[in-house]
């Protein structure tokens with residue numbers, strides 16, 4: 001199995017994801033530059049965090065229009081699992097592969113801090129290793145992480161069990177205080193209708209080893225790898 005990690009100018013979490021996949025999960029992974037047009041040889045894709053193209057226009061808007069995204073779309077249609085983390089989530093909403101938009105934090109500053117996430121569904125390729133309702137300690141680091149979708153879209157996400165993670169307090173309760181950016185309904189991550197595309201604002205690659213203070217994010221990558229093995 002091999003997983004592609006997409007690199008744009010300004011990506012900065014690419015090497016962290018590479019380390020986690022190769023050295024912690026123990027699967028093959030490769031950095032792939034945005035000019036690449038063929039991703040057929042890969043079994044899964046990660047779009048890592050960072051400041052692609054300096055967040056100009058809107059975070060993720062320029063990256064969403066690069067050549068590699070045509071191929072990402074093709075792999076999504078083939079059912080391969082794709083995860084976008086932070087800036088990667090922004091790229092996925094900007095390219096229309098995920099619903100909604102990531103707007104400026106309600107407190108309009110860059111926020112880098114630990115958050116608690118509740119696993120809302122285990123029916124995705126990325127969350128099979130968890131228990132529903134499990135609370136994870138995973139940090140955020142963004143300025144444009146305020147998830148917005150119109151009412152019909154929110155209802156659809158809820159109805160189809162696409163809301164994957166919510167910001168909660170330590171005890172797993174959805175509260176305003178636990179919401180770091182103003183996201184509607186404390187949404188921290190969603191999957192696509194087919195469930196094979198996950199976007200999340202918190203950084204699981206920064207919480208994949210005990211030495212980092214939390215290894216709670218590791219099971220996201222492990223679940224993805226297991227899903228690939230089983231396809």
Ligand SMILES: NC(=O)CC[C@H](N)C(=O)O
Pocket residue numbers: 048049050051052055059085086087088110141142143144145
């Ligand atoms: N860590 C990241 O991926 C940051 C995402 C984006 N640059 C923002 O600030 O919203």
